[in-house]
Amino acid sequence: TQLLEQSPQFLSIQEGENLTVYCNSSSVFSSLQWYRQEPGEGPVLLVTVVTGGEVKKLKRLTFQFGDARKDSSLHITAAQPGDTGLYLCAGETPKSNYQLIWGAGTKLIIKP
Amino acid sequence: SAVISQKPSRDICQRGTSLTIQCQVDSQVTMMFWYRQQPGQSLTLIATANQGSEATYESGFVIDKFPISRPNLTFSTLTVSNMSPEDSSIYLCSVLALRADTQYFGPGTRLTVL
Numbered sequence: 001t002q003l004l005e006q007s008p009q010f011l012s013i014q015e016g017e018n019l020t021v022y023c024n025s026s027s028v029f030s031s032l033q034w035y036r037q038e039p040g041e042g043p044v045l046l047v048t049v050v051t052g053g054e055v056k057k058l059k060r061l062t063f064q065f066g067d068a069r070k071d072s073s074l075h076i077t078a079a080q081p082g083d084t085g086l087y088l089c090a091g092e093t094p095k096s097n098y099q100l101i102w103g104a105g106t107k108l109i110i111k112p
Numbered sequence: 113s114a115v116i117s118q119k120p121s122r123d124i125c126q127r128g129t130s131l132t133i134q135c136q137v138d139s140q141v142t143m144m145f146w147y148r149q150q151p152g153q154s155l156t157l158i159a160t161a162n163q164g165s166e167a168t169y170e171s172g173f174v175i176d177k178f179p180i181s182r183p184n185l186t187f188s189t190l191t192v193s194n195m196s197p198e199d200s201s202i203y204l205c206s207v208l209a210l211r212a213d214t215q216y217f218g219p220g221t222r223l224t225v226l
Contacts, residue, residue: 006154033214042116042204042217043155086152090215098143098208100215105154 003027004091006103014111016078021106023089024071029101030094032072034063037086046074079110114139114209116218124224125195132191133221135205140185143208145215146178148201155204161188195225 004025013019023032031050035043047056049065049072056063060083062075072091076083086107090100115138125131135144144161159167159180167180182188192199205218 035217039151040219040222042206042220045214045216048214088154098215099145099157099160102154102156105152107152 004089004101004103006089006106008106009104010107012109012111013079015080019076019079019108021074021087021089021108022071023073023091023103025091025101026070027091027093027101028069029091030069032065032069032089032091033100034072034074035088035090037088043086043088079108081110081112084108084110114141114207114216116205116207116216118205118218118221120221121219122222122224124226126226127196129195130191130193131195131223132189133203133205133223135188135190135218137186137207139209141207141209144182144188145206145208146180146188146190147204147206149204149220150201158190158203161190192223195223197225199223200225 004023006023031048033048034046036046037043047063052067052069054065060077064073086105088105089103092100117136119134146158147155148158149155157170158173158178159169161167161180161182163182177193179191202220202222204220206215208215
């Protein structure tokens with residue numbers, strides 16, 4: 001069974017603090033995606049990483065794909081209340097036929 | 113990207129009844145998926161909707177309980193049959209757009225079974 005372990009599952013911090021969310025697996029992924037979901041809506045794609053060691057930045061969000069393509073992290077700098085939401089990582093393996101392996105999700109609350 | 117709509121957005125149903133959820137995409141897509149999600153938790157894939165043929169179901173999900181149709185490249189339905197309170201969940205449609213390798217999601221249907 002392929003697993004994607006995401007941590008932490010819940011995080012509540014003050015506005016202005018930094019945080020990191022991790023996704024780890026023993027499987028190699030051809031790509032890994034990060035989504036953000038707000039209540040009452042579907043997940044919205046933030047970024048896709050495909051190359052080992054790749055780093056992508058989206059304003060205050062930094063995404064990194066591990067060199068071995070087995071893990072990824074999402075780092076948020078100076079978190080704001082608008083960052084509150086459920087963050088999900090999802091990996092695609094080379095033989096998955098576009099089906100994704102999902103992490104458990106990180107529920108993030110940024111307090112003003 | 114693709115714009116996806118789902119109907120209904122939410123519903124409250126009685127035990128033993130069935131509900132059909134519709135998913136409409138604004139462009140042709142290669143693959144369509146149906147997921148289930150408990151609020152605040154991760155997604156569980158129910159099935160892949162195949163155009164013109166039977167859907168491909170994941171372990172733990174069967175056609176009699178979750179019949180799926182996909183008559184064309186832009187539309188699919190998921191029926192939740194003979195519902196029980198355990199079926200209360202959010203049901204999400206997602207698509208894989210042409211020339212894309214990422215999935216886009218509909219807004220979801222929040223189902224409550226009494």
